[in-house]
Amino acid sequence: MDLLQLPSELLYLWHTYRTEVLLSAGILFAVVRLALHWRTRRSEQGLTRPALSSIEEKSLPALIQQPVELDQHTKLPSPRPPRPKIGPKRVTGTKRAKDISTAQELAIDSVQPLIFYYTLGGTTRVYAEHQASLLSSTSERILKPEVLDLAQIDYDDYFISPPKSPNANTALFYILLVPSYDIDTELSNFLAHLRETHHDFRIDTAPLAGLAGYAVFGVGDSREWRTEREGYCKDAIDVDKWMARLTGGRRGFPLGQGDTGSDGGVKKTLEEWTKGIKGMISGLAKGEGLGEGMKGSGEAIESEDEDGDDEAESGALVLENGRAENAESVRKPSKRSQTDDLEDLRAPIPVDFTTTRPSSKTIAPPPKAMVPVNSPTYNSLPKQGYTIVGSHSGVKICRWTKSALRGRGSCYKYSFYGIASHLCMEATPSLSCSNKCVFCWRHGTNPVGTTWRWTVDPPDLVFAGMKEGHYKKIKMMRGVPGVRAERFAEAMRIRHCALSLVGEPIFYPHINELLAMLHSERISSFLVCNAQHPDQLAALGPVTQLYVSIDASNKDSLRRIDRPLHRDFWERFLRCMDILREKRFTHRTVFRLTLVKGFNIEEEAEGYADLVARALPAFVEVKGVTYCGTSTAAGAGLSMGNVPFYEEVQAFVLSLEAALLRRGLEYGIAAEHAHSCCVLLADRGRFFKRAEGDEGGERKWHTLIDYAAFFRCLESGKAFGPEDYIGEPTPEWAAWGRGGFDPRDERVDRKGRPKAVEVVE
Structure with missing residues (x-):
């Protein structure tokens, strides 16, 4: 056969028998793949222990009921971990709180008090400086207090992590003097910073746990707000709550409240409160710690108020059965007996697991007025x-x-x-x-x-x-x-x-x-x-x-x-x-x-x-x-x-x-x-x-x-x-040098007497 005719002959054969060739190749590939699969399965079965009878299973320990493999050193069977099950993992049990306070106790030989305050008119600054003088001590263990204005500092320097102490064994103690106002002030931004720091997943649960402790003193006026619910010392209460979270519950002294409308005034109440603070700081400097029995001391979470639902903390409204309720009323679940009729129980609120918060049941509170009617600010503006x-x-x-x-x-x-x-x-x-x-x-x-x-x-x-x-x-x-x-x-x-x-x-x-x-x-x-x-x-x-x-x-x-x-x-x-x-x-x-x-x-x-x-x-x-x-x-x-x-x-x-x-x-x-x-x-x-x-x-x-x-x-x-x-x-x-006073008008002094206009060339 001529070599020039060979390609055409091969092409003719391919067109004639291509179906048989392709089918044979597919069958051959399937046989080879199946053989390799069987060989691999037999090798895996050779490494596992054969199944036991039901009687033998009952007589052997549970340890060897799982597949085992030979240990390289002892040549004895060693337990083999079970294969993971397909599907989501079910988590059971309750969340255990970390004992942050005891884990981070330091060897303290001196305490540095830092007094933070906020003021609009300067009154709270006077209180802070007075408190600093009361805390000044001749003891080397208690350093001279520093007074800091919250409006002048960078929050990141003090309220995301504590600043470096002058000495390795010197611990910082925060004291915050917080007045309450009826308008949005810098305190609103400070509270927002504390709240955002707590909820920021990039920051530790208690980033301020390295502090020796903290205490908050609020200044309010009972004549304007009769109760805490109406707003009396409301900002101080919020600061105390968020500081408890950020410090892991290292409240060194209970929240103090000074009433500007009382007979004794704020100064007397502050002096009594500072006396207790001073004694507590002295104990810290001696290494006695915050002590037991103090609310907020020791454990990071001590009450349901400090471990409440985040939505309840923010004051959001929760719609239940077409009815709006304040989140405060649904914060604590009621205790029911096991014999309660199931029809009396409310259906659980649907949860969006991407946010772990109620999805369609939560609405934001409505915006408030910038200057609320009948507020002290609203009443004082016309006087000005x-x-x-x-x-x-x-x-x-x-x-x-x-x-x-x-x-x-x-x-x-x-x-x-x-x-x-x-x-x-x-x-x-x-x-x-x-x-x-x-x-x-x-x-x-x-x-x-x-x-x-x-x-x-x-x-x-x-x-x-x-x-x-x-x-x-x-x-x-x-x-x-x-x-x-x-x-x-x-x-x-x-x-x-x-x-x-x-x-x-x-x-x-x-x-x-x-x-x-x-x-x-x-x-x-x-x-x-x-x-x-x-x-x-x-x-x-x-x-x-x-x-x-x-x-x-x-x-x-x-x-x-x-x-x-x-x-x-x-x-x-x-x-x-x-x-x-x-x-x-x-x-x-x-x-x-x-x-x-x-x-x-x-x-x-x-x-x-x-x-x-x-x-x-x-x-x-x-x-x-x-x-x-x-x-x-x-x-x-x-x-x-x-x-x-x-x-x-x-x-x-x-x-x-x-x-x-x-x-x-x-x-x-x-x-x-x-x-x-x-x-x-x-x-x-x-x-x-x-x-x-x-x-x-x-x-x-x-x-x-x-x-x-x-x-x-x-x-x-x-x-x-x-x-x-x-x-x-x-x-x-x-023009420059002429004074700029309109000659058609008459310039007078403070008593209304005519005053000559001087022209300076």
Whole structure:
């Protein structure tokens, strides 16, 4: 056969017999696979002991009833572990609590007390310092107590794991002085931190078990809250509960409670409680431990209250048979006898095993009001001149409004931007803030929070309430001597709104809708934010002028002055600077620098210049802090010694201007208002120009706003920028060195006597 014909012959044979070939190959593969399987099974059976008869099984120990294999060393049969059963493992029995306290007892030769406190007005700090003096001892075993403000420390440094002791055999003892308030304060964040630490699966069950112990003292007012259920010392009770969990039950002394409404006061109760604490710490220093019989001592879990269901702890509502019940009522199961009728027993609540919590039966508690009606805070705000609008907004008349009505001058906004104070409404849609600034008018007594967790009033209710409250305040001025009739009539039509009263206006979820309502009635808007909410700042719509408070030039100073609640406050701050830079062509942007002597004036001009270079605002306002003169201001760390003189503000402005020029930034001093201790820097390239049509004329500052042009731009629906509504030149009397007082008004001293206006060239 020719070799060339061979491939065609093979192809012909393949097509003819391919079915038989494939079938034979499949059968051969199956036979080989089956043979290998049988061989493997026989080898496994050779290693196991043959089955015994039923009689032999009963006579042999249970140990050899399982399959066995030969031990390599003894050559004797050794027990072989049983094969695991297919299916989920059933867990039976009860959970045994770990004896954490006894497992981590240390050899103690000295104790370091740490006294933590929180305060709004400074009273609790006085109690903490007094307690520190009572605990001071001549004994070398008890070290000098340290007093720490919960608002100033980082919780991670103290309440996730104890800080390192100065000595290996020195144990730390925590004492917490906790007042109770009717508003959300920094204590709310502290309690949230304790709760989250307890529930964090990445952290040990009792991360603070290394402490020698802890004790909590609560301060409350029985005149406001008669019982614990109504709120008396409620925050202290919660702190004590969570500390019991985090320390493994190392409660060194029972919860103390001081009543500010009692005859003896808090001080006497605190001294008696501290006496017991001191004796207990002395015992710890001698190595006696927490002792037996003390509630919370020894065992990590001592009562059902401290071992309750997590959902019950959070106060969630549990729906049972279509009926809502408080979780407190279902926390402890009732004891039933074994003879109870099964029909009387309730069906078990379905459990979602992915979360180990009731799935469809649990609902979150409804949000509460930011400032509850009939609360002490709600009742005290009107005494300070506020009108509460809805559940979270407020309005108040500024002292400059009263001054303008009487012809005694307007504030800096008139000198800089042309806004007469008697036409201005000062309000806020959010009394809450995410900072606790040392110079705050409310000194931290307003609610605080990092996220909005309260009820939200609609913007139309807020807008109507603001106007109504403002007009009522204006009407109250008609009987004040010296009020000018023409200005009183003008004041009954609001022309401007400063959203800067207190709190954080941009925090309000419907801030853009509220601004639109203001603009619809041709009311211009100034909005002030604290550079801690970059997402809200980026989403902000049109506003006549946008302020950002710049109270420090570096991270450490910002922490000391603004005392922010956000842990990433500096990152948020810098992100807001970048957002402000992006908005400089769509908004009139302003840096607001509040100078606090001893905090942010000394050697910080260069740092402020770096921030200006990053954000490039249109204006920079530099203002000395205003001291309110109340006792609570001292509690916030502020006194008259922190208020700079106007000469010091002027010197700082000159140094800041020089620092900006060194960076190639053409900012100059555009105006001043000495009576507000305020100076304005502006961008020369944008606001220092000649009048339109006057090419050879003199350049002048144009910081005033053409409000009619602003509304025309807004109503046109087209994109516009700050240059589209620049007003007339800044008046001469507001220029640098002229003082900034309107010559049409009359300046008076505190007793109402005319006062000459000095012009300093």
